[in-house]
Amino acid sequence: MLVLSENVIKIGRGNLYAGTVGHSAETLTKTMQAVVVMQILGLPLPPLAPFEKSLFAECYGWGNRVDRAFFVQV
Known part of the structure; x- marks a missing residue:
């Protein structure tokens, strides 16, 4: 369970201070782990x-700003 928590934290911090273009190999690796x-x-x-509602390519990997309800409404 600790490995799972560590990977989720690394996913969030992986590109915290930089945008991405195309994809993030580090994020994908930690996600798959x-x-x-x-x-x-x-x-x-x-x-x-x-x-699926928010593309990774939006706003350099950060996604466009939307209300939380956007993700609840599937």
Whole structure:
């Protein structure tokens, strides 16, 4: 569980002070490591529908500013 928490924190901090263009290899690596740990622990993966609404390419990887309700309404 500690590895999972560490990976999630690294995902959030990975590009904290810099925008990205195209993709972030570090973010993808840590995301996939978190997925593997979740599968090993038998934890359900989060639904992808909210993430499909906001493109990674928007605002250099930060996404456009939207209200929280934007992600709740699938």
